[in-house]
Amino acid sequence: MATENEELENIELREDLPTERLANARHELGEHNGVNMSIEVSDTFVFKNPENMGKAFLGEIGPETGTYIYSRHYNPTVLNFSHQLAAIEGTETAYCTSSGMAAISSVLLELCKNGGHVVAAECLYGSTYALLNNFLPEKCNITTVFVDITKHEDVKKAIVKGKTNVLYFESISNPTLVVADIPELSKIAHEKGVKVVVDNTFTPLILSPAKLGADVVVHSLTKYFSGGSDLIAGAICGPKEIVKPLMDWSLGPLMILGPTMNPREAYELSARLPHLSLRVKKQCNRAMKLAQRIKELDPSLGIIYPGLEGHPQHKLLDSMRNKGYGFGALISIDMVTDEKANLLMDKLENKYNFGFVAVSLGYYENLMSASGSSTSSEMDPETLKRLGITPGLIRCSIGYLGTLDQKWNQFKSAYEEMKE
Secondary structure (H helix, E strand, O other): OOOHHHHHHHHHHHHOOHHHHHHHOOOOOOOOOOOOOOOOOOOEOOOOOOHHHHHHHHOOOOHHHOOOOEOOOOOHHHHHHHHHHHHHHOOOEEEEEOOHHHHHHHHHHHHHOOOOEEEEEOOOOHHHHHHHHHHHHHHHOOEEEEEOOOOHHHHHHHOOOOOOOEEEEEOEOOOOOOEOOHHHHHHHHHHOOOEEEEEOOOOOOOOOHHHHOOOEEEEEOOOOOOOOOOOOOEEEEEOHHHHHHHHOOOOOHHHHHOOEOOHHHHHHHHHHHHHHHHHHHHHHHHHHHHHHHHHHHOOOOEEEOOOOOOOOOHHHHHHHOOOOOOOOOEEEEEOOOHHHHHHHHHHHHHHOOOOEEOOOOOOOOOEEEEHHHOOOOOOOHHHHHHHOOOOOEEEEEOOOOOOHHHHHHHHHHHHHHHHO
């Protein structure tokens, strides 16, 4: 009889999991055959044959032949790390950026051009919403129509064939945790010749959007890939026909605007990839158990977690996720008012050591924030209300430090004390 580990290994082989693709990717050795890749910190590169410099600027030779010009263009360390990310996401190629927002803005500028049109999910990370709703229309004449991504007929109507360039959404929305039907949405967009860009920040390894039909996958590597809340980085994963033009000398958004990744950060992040799956699995597992216990503690409490069977898209996420992984490590708890939310977070942080009141996610400690007054504050009150982001909605990123029972007892004590 197969052991539990053997059964899991068989699942991984059948399902073509991201971890398997990463393990099969080329392992770049260091300069002197060290097991770790080297960090190439040079900003400029020497041409022993002067004629080759002109060829490089014409694109006749380049990184694929071991030729580099300038690190704002391509850097060997960043490129090696990018290849690892492409393996994880199952895309043809990838390249890294200085932040998640740099990745999102660069790919939208590449796909839309001046006068472009985007159809986007109405519930998005606040800075992404501000980019689409405020910055791009004002600065670039790129307009966006926002839709309820779960209403596919509305998505179809919003996409105008010959006008719309991009359908943009998050795999799981921030902070309402609505799950997007990636295969169906991709089908709808592709039928009208529209590219699909998915922000997979909330579900690394859990979901593989490109395998489900998306054209481009973007990440804020600041979150789970980092795991330590100690650096800012992003990534664009997709086909060469989209990623390569980002580095065009004349029109490439990454090349011209310059938000490329520092090679030291590429090395740091690459070194954390081997244990990414261990961290994500543990965080997902703990989030599931905490969500279940919170629901049992107070059935009337508004708790949102896609792993709970009562979540509207629970079955959808289960059908799309890579087996062996969970349902994400974000829980949203609706305390309705900001007074109650702040009181609960104050007790959780300052009296019971459950976690920290801070934005971001993916950290090894629990992080909590009231989204309406923080990471979603770019939206007006009417939009927040329509999306169900109440003043008391707490987004909680579940870590893995300590034990489950320890963290549960801390939460339970704080919540029961607050109710008293």
